Amino acid sequence: MSVADRKAREKEALKMLILKGAKKLFLEKGIEQTTIRNIADEIDYSVGTVYVYFKDKNAILHDLHSIGFQELGGYFSELFSIENPMERLRKMGFIYIKFALENQEMYDLMFNVKAPMEFLENSNNDDWDEGAVTFGHVKKTIEECINKGHFVGHNVEPLSFMVWSLVHGMCCLQIRQRITGVKFTNPDTILLDGYNEYLKIIEKL
Amino acid sequence: MSVADRKAREKEALKMLILKGAKKLFLEKGIEQTTIRNIADEIDYSVGTVYVYFKDKNAILHDLHSIGFQELGGYFSELFSIENPMERLRKMGFIYIKFALENQEMYDLMFNVKAPMEFLENSNNDDWDEGAVTFGHVKKTIEECINKGHFVGHNVEPLSFMVWSLVHGMCCLQIRQRITGVKFTNPDTILLDGYNEYLKIIEKL
DNA sequence: TGTATTTTTTGAACACTGTTCATTTTTTTT
DNA sequence: AAAAAAAATGAACAGTGTTCAAAAAATACA
The missing domain is CATH 1.10.357.10 (Tetracycline Repressor, domain 2)
Structure with missing residues (x-):
């Protein structure tokens, strides 16, 4: 199992974490009321990180x-x-x-x-x-x-x-x-x- | 025809003007893409005026x-x-x-x-x-x-x-x-x- | 091990949004 | 012509999505 493989897995995991946090907030307060900053806060990452894993909202x-x-x-x-x-x-x-x-x-x-x-x-x-x-x-x-x-x-x-x-x-x-x-x-x-x-x-x- | 009557008519006219401008922009560029500032610009009034005639968006x-x-x-x-x-x-x-x-x-x-x-x-x-x-x-x-x-x-x-x-x-x-x-x-x-x-x-x- | 390189993360900054409200301008009344 | 009332203003505020140079962390190589 190479390092590159693990990195790929970790990238995928963080992507899923962002989606999971986003979904939680969507269900809690609605799609329109959820901001990228909310999502970043929810999963304890910075806004910038979200934009590394997703092109945009x-x-x-x-x-x-x-x-x-x-x-x-x-x-x-x-x-x-x-x-x-x-x-x-x-x-x-x-x-x-x-x-x-x-x-x-x-x-x-x-x-x-x-x-x-x-x-x-x-x-x-x-x-x-x-x-x-x-x-x-x-x-x-x-x-x-x-x-x-x-x-x-x-x-x-x-x-x-x-x-x-x-x-x-x-x-x-x-x-x-x-x-x-x-x-x-x-x-x-x-x-x-x-x-x-x-x-x-x-x-x- | 009292002054109050004329004022009421003018108020109604400006309200309609705002709605007309808003509708024009909605059809041109979509509802979500139209801002209050756009509407104010369209009819040559300031943002503040729009808020005198409408509580909010x-x-x-x-x-x-x-x-x-x-x-x-x-x-x-x-x-x-x-x-x-x-x-x-x-x-x-x-x-x-x-x-x-x-x-x-x-x-x-x-x-x-x-x-x-x-x-x-x-x-x-x-x-x-x-x-x-x-x-x-x-x-x-x-x-x-x-x-x-x-x-x-x-x-x-x-x-x-x-x-x-x-x-x-x-x-x-x-x-x-x-x-x-x-x-x-x-x-x-x-x-x-x-x-x-x-x-x-x-x-x- | 220690240093160089690459990858990942960060958050201040930008241009924008809806909204407010003290101030200015205009109109009406006296 | 001065005082009062009404209408219009736009700077300011707190928020938005998005960017990107800089910092931090992880990896590679010696």
Whole structure:
């Protein structure tokens, strides 16, 4: 085990430490309220050090957004054992909403905050792999549904996009505080109630 | 016409001038990139003056968000002449998407940016009237659809919320740059293609 | 071992942000 | 024309992300 190897490991470890500290503060006080100085203080390093390991704040937010997708992958893992694609589709949306509600700040970072996408634009890679993989799960499941005779007359990709938008829209309205003010009859369950209307609809297709 | 009246009119005029300048800069360079100093420069007043007419930046963003809802109302106005509620519902979603795509920065401010909601929280009024009115149009139309025998077995409010979320989710993914990276077969029409899948579905309900 | 070299860490400094408020300028009243 | 009220100002404050010469620590070599 060479010194260079150990240094590489230590570099990786410090990078993870920064991300860990950043995530802790994000969950505690929100993304916008967390500063680089906060993060540096949290892990007992100087601001300068943070900038040695990350190009800028967008880079931190992008890496954390990727970690969010790993966590979403954990939530999704139980789906792969479900053979029936319709049942899998129903559960996928439910788990998606569950993840969003239990990890609001992370969900926001993954699907709403501009920083991770700005990071991608300013790198030579303009593919959003994390998003593509997740959307791939929806598309594949709906494709299987169609192969089993469901959704006659529909197109896989647009229908998948519609389904994604439906659950994403609900999570978005919740997380960005657009639900409280509208005075729903039952604001606490409106997300699940709305999702149930969707379930009733696809039942018939 | 008393002096006090004229002063009140002038105060209102300057307030509108600030909002007009702010909106211009928002559309030119984005909300986050626009500073109070920018706005003051744009209308040839000092920063201090802006703070005489607006409590803080959130107040400007909230007033501009209200203006956005007025503009959405303009788009919606042609809906009121449509007697058939199903046809009105179809067109409402289409117009909603049209507004969002033609006024992305304003839509973002109205439905995504946190500032207008923070302004409401810090005032004694925790009702989001603009959102409630707009959602009311969806609810009323769907209620009429149900009265005409559509959407059997569905509940008005959750179904309306689901429909809102569906179109909002699509606009959101577009505006927050989550579509480009996923590499859709036809990224330019995916919003309308997705909306057409929804139209096909409600056709049968 | 002790010295030279490389790597890592530092924090002061820069240009910017939203916000405040004593002071100045302008307008109105008397 | 002087006094009072209203409106506009911009320097100053505490904060932001970011940079980079200098210091500190770790490694390599003698």
